[in-house]
Amino acid sequence: xxxxxxxxxxxxxxxxxxxxxxxxxxxxxxxxxxxxxxxxxxxxxxxxxxxxxxxxxxxxxxxxxxxxxxxxxxxxxxxxxxxxxxxxxxxxxxxxxxxxxxxxxxxxxxxxxxxxxxxxxxxxxxxxxxxxxxxxxxxxxxxxxxxxxxxxxxxxxxxxxxxxxxxxxxxxxxxxxxxxxxxxxxxxxxxxxxxxxxxxxxxxxxxxxxxxxxxxxxxxxxxxxxxxxxxxxxxxxxxxxxxxxxxxxxxxxxxxxxxxxxxxxxxxxxxxxxxxxxxxxxxxxxxxxxxxxxxxxxxxxxxxxxxxxxxxxxxxxxxxxxxxxxxxxxxxxxxx
Numbered sequence: 001x002x003x004x005x006x007x008x009x010x011x012x013x014x015x016x017x018x019x020x021x022x023x024x025x026x027x028x029x030x031x032x033x034x035x036x037x038x039x040x041x042x043x044x045x046x047x048x049x050x051x052x053x054x055x056x057x058x059x060x061x062x063x064x065x066x067x068x069x070x071x072x073x074x075x076x077x078x079x080x081x082x083x084x085x086x087x088x089x090x091x092x093x094x095x096x097x098x099x100x101x102x103x104x105x106x107x108x109x110x111x112x113x114x115x116x117x118x119x120x121x122x123x124x125x126x127x128x129x130x131x132x133x134x135x136x137x138x139x140x141x142x143x144x145x146x147x148x149x150x151x152x153x154x155x156x157x158x159x160x161x162x163x164x165x166x167x168x169x170x171x172x173x174x175x176x177x178x179x180x181x182x183x184x185x186x187x188x189x190x191x192x193x194x195x196x197x198x199x200x201x202x203x204x205x206x207x208x209x210x211x212x213x214x215x216x217x218x219x220x221x222x223x224x225x226x227x228x229x230x231x232x233x234x235x236x237x238x239x240x241x242x243x244x245x246x247x248x249x250x251x252x253x254x255x256x257x258x259x260x261x262x263x264x265x266x267x268x269x270x271x272x273x274x275x276x277x278x279x280x281x282x283x284x285x286x287x288x289x290x291x292x293x294x295x296x297x298x299x300x301x302x303x304x305x306x307x308x309x310x311x312x313x314x315x316x317x318x319x320x321x322x323x324x325x326x327x328x329x330x331x332x333x334x335x336x
Contacts, residue, residue: 008095008294009071011036011064013085015048016076018099018126023052025286026074031294038064061085065092072122072297075099078169079176083108086123090115095122095297097290101181102307106315113307122297124289125310127189129257131292132285134265135193137278138244138251141269142194147246153194153228154243155187157257158215158236165234173211180206180216180317184232186257188320189313190242191220191228198312199228201331206324207233218320258285 010026010033012019026034036056039045045057058064065073065088072095075085079101086096096116102125103109116123129135142150158179169175170182180188192198204218215233222228240257243250249271259265264279296303315332323330 006031006298008032008297009035009069010074011038011058011067011070011072011094012074012076013038013061013064013089014075014077015039015044016078016099018076019048019052019074021286022074022076022290023054025284025290028284028287029290029294031298032072032290035070036064036067062088065089065094071095072097072294078172079104079181080174082176083112086112087115090119090121090123093119093121095293097124097126097293099126100185100310101125101176101314101317102310103314104176104181104318106311106318109307109311109314113311116307117302120300120302122293122302122306123310124293124296124306125313126289127186127310127313128285128289129186130189130193130309131289132259132265132280133283133288134253134259134267134280137280138253138267139193141278142244142246142251145248146271147244147249147251149224150194150244150246151226152243152245153191154245155190155228155230155241155256156232157183157186157240158231158233159183159238160236161234162214170234171210171212178212178214178216178321179233180213180321182232183234184216184218184230184320185313185317186240187230187232187242188316189309190256191230192309192312192316194244195222195226195228197222197335198316198332200334201329202316202319202323203329204320204324205327206321207235208324213321213324216320216324218323220316 038058073089075098170177199220201221206213206216217231220228241254253267265282269276319330
């Protein structure tokens with residue numbers, strides 16, 4: 001850990017495009033700093049380091065993990081590599097901020113969380129929208145008596161990127177490709193965020209190509225007469241919204257995964273024919289995610305919420321894909 005115990009020192013394993021968003025956020029965060037980058041090829045590491053003015057380059061992941069002055073790892077590698085390098089980082093005593101999906105099976109996600117817990121390091125998946133101030137404001141609203149009882153959650157996330165997918169890992173099932181792992185993961189987290197538990201039964205249908213789901217739609221049944229539905233995919237125009245509806249009202253949030261730039265991040269409340277717009281001061285949710293992760297890591301008071309929610313998201317995604325492949329509903333076990 002850093003000598004001042006005030007700043008979490010990050011190393012990055014890999015040069016994926018998502019790092020273009022994370023590097024500025026790490027540098028802007030009040031309690032984090034970027035120290036090093038590792039890539040399996042020297043050319044890509046040098047190009048990345050030059051672009052982002054990072055002068056510490058390692059041409060192997062283990063070499064970076066061996067550095068005693070690196071406190072935490074940001075892991076943007078393809079999903080199929082998350083288990084291996086999360087556990088390696090944890091065994092090296094590094095906190096791990098892992099891109100979503102955390103893993104491709106619940107068993108792998110649980111193994112990753114167990115390794116981090118055994119080594120006393122924080123694990124978090126990179127679901128950015130849950131760290132925006134708008135998210136707890138919406139949760140307070142849907143948990144209020146005005147909404148009770150909650151009945152339905154609907155969420156969608158799609159991007160028409162079919163012309164951009166050739167050669168992309170998103171079309172490779174071995175690397176964890178597919179619309180659910182890439183986009184639907186956010187929708188699944190929204191459902192779990194609203195209902196705070198896993199469903200009892202799910203059914204999904206998808207259009208598969210080359211072993212990956214280009215689009216997927218699903219319905220989920222929860223206890224107490226509650227239901228949820230999601231859809232996601234690479235072949236439909238850009239949309240990212242969710243609705244939570246109860247007996248007394250409903251909440252609608254457009255751009256729930258990432259608010260538009262501007263002074264506020266809005267959402268809408270409907271009670272019968274009465275509509276209201278709530279506006280939360282906007283901020284960079286990626287910076288907030290980094291700061292939340294770093295605060296937990298620096299304090300030593302590890303937050304079990306983040307690995308638990310990530311594991312549940314993976315577990316539900318895994319069940320949805322099994323249903324879509326088999327064409328049958330999948331039952332989930334009751335909580336222990």
